[in-house]
Amino acid sequence: MNSLMPTPPTAVLPFVDPFGFGRAACDYWRDALERSMLYMDVMRLRGNQYLEHIEQTKPSVLGFETEVLMDGRELPRPVNYELLRVAPPEGGVTDPQMRPFVVVDPRAGHGPGIGGFKPDSEIGIALRAGHPCYFIGFLPYPVPGQTVEDVVEAEIAFLRHVGERHQETCEKPMVVGNCQAGWQIMMAASLEPDLFGPILIAGAPLSYWAGEHGRAPMRYTGGMSGGSWMTALLSDLGAGLFDGAFLVQNFERLNPANTWWHKQYRLYSRIDTEASRYLEFERWWGGHVVLGGEEIQYIVDNLFVGNRLSTAQLVTSDGRRIDLRNVRSPVVVFCSRGDDITPPPQALGWVRDLYEGVEDIIANEQTIVYCVHDTTGHLGIFVSGSVSRKEHAEFTANMDYIDVLPPGLYETTVSSAAERSDAELIERDYLLEFTPRTVEELDREVQHCPEDDTRFATVARISEINLGLYRLFLQPWIRALATPESAKWMRRMHPNRLGYRLLSDRNPLMVPVPVLAERVRAERHPLGEDNLFRVIESIVSDQITRGLNAWRDLRDSSIERLFLDLYGQPLLQALVGLGGDAHVHRRRPGAEPEHLRFIERRQSELREHIAEGGHHEAVMRALIHVLGGAPATDERNFKRLRTSRSELEPAASLADFKRLVRDQFFILTLDHQAALEAIPALLEGQTAAQIDEHLAHIEHVLAASGELSEHAADRFEHIKALFAQARPATPSLPSPGDAGTAPAPAAAIKPATATAARKTKRAKPAGGRAPEGGDKS
Structure with missing residues (x-):
């Protein structure tokens, strides 16, 4: 190819082409021809790959054995x-x-x-x-x-x-x-x-x-097509099968700039390095499958529209x-x-x-x-x-x-x-x-947006009406005319499938492409990015992309405006039975009376367990409190806590550990103050050395994420005070006159609630006598 394009002697070029425009144009023209030929060869390989893939019994792009x-x-x-x-x-x-x-x-x-x-x-x-x-x-x-x-x-x-x-x-x-x-x-x-x-x-x-106005165009598709009757029509034409190429086509329409231009231009402009990545992706993107008519109808009726x-x-x-x-x-x-x-x-x-x-x-x-x-x-x-x-x-x-x-x-x-x-x-x-x-x-x-709920509820009602009319008047005729063979040809002629087949070796017109592409690869003359005409090409490509994006935005905004105006009409809403104020357009299960009663009953059950447990519960409750309501602000505290679980509770399984964390969080969420006040009662029976060990363990876990914030440090000081309350009183040496008399017991900790008091064991002095004047509640 290069031999057919003679060039003047190098010494003469500055006089013939003083600014280099001619040389840049010739270089660009040669590079554009070479890239075009290589691009067509990649399209041919894509078509061959597509045919080979869909003819497999179990096609898959999974990259592992x-x-x-x-x-x-x-x-x-x-x-x-x-x-x-x-x-x-x-x-x-x-x-x-x-x-x-x-x-x-x-x-x-x-x-x-x-x-x-x-x-x-x-x-x-x-x-x-x-x-x-x-x-x-x-x-x-x-x-x-x-x-x-x-x-x-x-x-x-x-x-x-x-x-x-x-x-x-x-x-x-x-x-x-x-x-x-x-x-x-x-x-x-x-x-x-x-x-x-x-x-x-x-x-x-x-x-x-759900969706934000101006940014969710696909949610209007059902309404603009009149509901799910189109799905039933395509399934009937497919003899009970729905071609997945229609779904892919809907995805591609969302971004026409990428579908019609940018994806292909990216390959063309980087043809020397982009081919393998492009073919790898197209192997999956073009591997269209089919769905059962009953499946897709259920999906559209109950999910997309309903x-x-x-x-x-x-x-x-x-x-x-x-x-x-x-x-x-x-x-x-x-x-x-x-x-x-x-x-x-x-x-x-x-x-x-x-x-x-x-x-x-x-x-x-x-x-x-x-x-x-x-x-x-x-x-x-x-x-x-x-x-x-x-x-x-x-x-x-x-x-x-x-x-x-x-x-x-x-x-x-x-x-x-x-x-x-x-x-x-x-x-x-x-x-x-x-x-x-x-x-x-x-x-x-x-x-x-509550108003959108009413609009989409209107779409759902109209979809049911249109689907019923289709099934009554058209479906018997369509099913009588459709055959498995006609359905097969309809799938083969779908534009998304046909494009692969036409640019493959099965098209006789593609025969010279691999020969020419091989010659180009042998004598390739890649062009630098600083070539003037290559720069202009890039600018033109950007303008095409912007133009297609502007057209997409205009299309989407027009469809959205039409949808909102059409299905927001009070008359249309009333005609489909949504005119009454008492009608619930969108069910809110969380607001239903029986569910609210369940929440109240569940919270009441959990409050009864505030003062139940022992030192494991106390330590976990303390950690969650210091960290602000969650077991950790990030993964580091959890890893430190899980690693040291054997120190905290050697016999506990990981499942028991997780249950402990979740239960203590529940209790703190329901009644934070009462949960904290019950910590000394949970530590009852622990020695001073054991309490010091628990505090050291808590500090060890908290140190995993660095220095505590001022708020967390204040909470930790509060926890230290609560643990100090649970520390057993040090008995004083008995005087000679009090020989044989047991030391006075530590002051009893009054539980935060009556329920907690019933659950907490009361301390008794040595000898088994109840303390005089103690709290008998």
């Missing part, structure tokens, strides 16, 4: 899911005594494997930490007749099997659910809470009506209510403000839907932790290597800490050790910190 432990097709209610054991990479070792780690893949149009298709992934991080890892993936085609409920029951069976394999660990599996898998495992955990350890849901939508999961309105076929308040495991919600598919309001709105306040969360014995990333996109939450090495690595390393967190609502942040003044006290590169939050503070992320 696996072994099938359970096949969902063999269950009593068969499904197209599998439980896989993930083998560690060569040279890696897992410890069977450590907590098992289970990743559940999302089934939202793409193929399986996204949670572990790179070394720096959720599975990769867990394997490096030594955890036995398992993966719940799926096959490209559903079992005929399978339902969402069948899938949830299969995941329960898989988790039960994992638990049986690791009974000796005494630790329940940590379960990670990405995107759509998040709501699936939350449904499973609400039905069988005893099977689950800590739960991490990453980018998982649970509250579909929003029944976050309001405890789902009921299984055998009558069990799916109530997320039944989940007993700590729940970690990981979301991002840069995510336009599952923005923070949709990931966190379920907390506000189910609970009126933090005291409600505590009474339900639930621990909810949320982490909001500032910039990463939807896929970056569980795909980005930087996120996996930071947030996911910290979540994995601190599972036990999260598992022992007392009930309540917390926001967690991950800070770099290098940027902290106390870096010498931090073991790893990052530090996980927890801050207690209230439901009112959470509302800053949720941005709840």
Whole structure:
């Protein structure tokens, strides 16, 4: 190619082209032609990779060796899911005594494997930490007749099997659910809470009506299409199967600048270095699967449009209510403000839907932790290597800490050790910190709007009407005309699938592409970034991206305005039965009278245990008090406390230790003053040396995170005073006239409440006589 482009002698160039524009233009033109040819070859490889991938029996992008432990097709209610054991990479070792780690893949149009298709992934991080890892993936085609409920029951069976394999660990599996898998495992955990350890849901939508105006365009899709009848139509045209390519297409429309230009231009502009990364991602992004018509209809009706999961309105076929308040495991919600598919309001709105306040969360014995990333996109939450090495690595390393967190609502942040003044006290590169939050503070992320609830309730009613009309008038005709063969051709002709097939070796027009690309690689002349025309190309690309982004913003704002105006019409709301003021548009389970009675009864039961226990309870209560209401401000105190658990209570198991922490937090939350005043009574019977040892232990744990704040130091002084009250009085030497008389007893500590007085043993003097004039209450 270079020989066909003669150039004048070097000595003549300054006279012919004094400013170098001509040479820059020729160099740019040659580089542009070479990049174009290499780009077309990458597109050809992408098409070949796509065809090879979808023709596999079990396509997956999982980057680790696996072994099938359970096949969902063999269950009593068969499904197209599998439980896989993930083998560690060569040279890696897992410890069977450590907590098992289970990743559940999302089934939202793409193929399986996204949670572990790179070394720096959720599975990769867990394997490096030594955890036995398992993966719940799926096959490209559903079992005929399978339902969402069948899938949830299969995941329960898989988790039960994992638990049986690791009974000796005494630790329940940590379960990670990405995107759509998040709501699936939350449904499973609400039905069988005893099977689950800590739960991490990453980018998982649970509250579909929630969203901030101007930043949640996808939530209007159901309303602008008239409800779920379109889903039923596409499933009928697919002969009972719904093509996941339609879901992927919806995702791509959210960011047309990236879909139509930036992603492809990035490859074209960096063709010499970007090809392998691009092909790796496209292998998963283009691996479209299908869903059963009944499955997707259930999802759209009950979740996307009906929003029944976050309001405890789902009921299984055998009558069990799916109530997320039944989940007993700590729940970690990981979301991002840069995510336009599952923005923070949709990931966190379920907390506000189910609970009126933090005291409600505590009474339900639930621990909810949320982490909001500032910039990463939807896929970056569980795909980005930087996120996996930071947030996911910290979540994995601190599972036990999260598992022992007392009930309540917390926001967690991950800070770099290098940027902290106390870096010498931090073991790893990052530090996980927890801050207690209230439901009112959470509302800053949720941005709840009551008027929107009425609008979305109107959409749900209209969806039911339109779906009923479709089923009555059109569905019989569509089902009569659709055949498996027509459905197959409809899937093959989908634009998202056709683009891969046309740019593959199966297209005769692509035959010369690999030959020309090979010649270009042999005689490649890459162009420097300082070339004038390359700079202009970059500027033009930025302008195209900005133009597409402006068009997207105009489109989204117009759709939002139309949605709000249309479904906010009082006449339309009245026509669908939502005009009455007494009608509850959005169920609030936390405000229902029977639930409020449960909270009151639960609090009354806990108050009866304020003065029960011994020195273990006293020490833990003191620690929680000093640290401001949580067992630790960050992971360091917990690690110090857990390491020294053998000193505090040698015979106690880790489960007993966690129960101790949670119970004492409960008691302090219910009646802080009475709980503190009962500490001397809990220490009754301890010697002075033992009390000094307990104080030294508390100080040892507190020192893990550095110097105490002024407020914490004052609280510690208060604890020292309470422990001093429990110190036995030193008996004075008897005088000759008092020989044989026992020393007077120490003053009795009056319990804070009548209940505490009944629970506390009263001191007696030597000889068994009750003290004269003592408190007989």
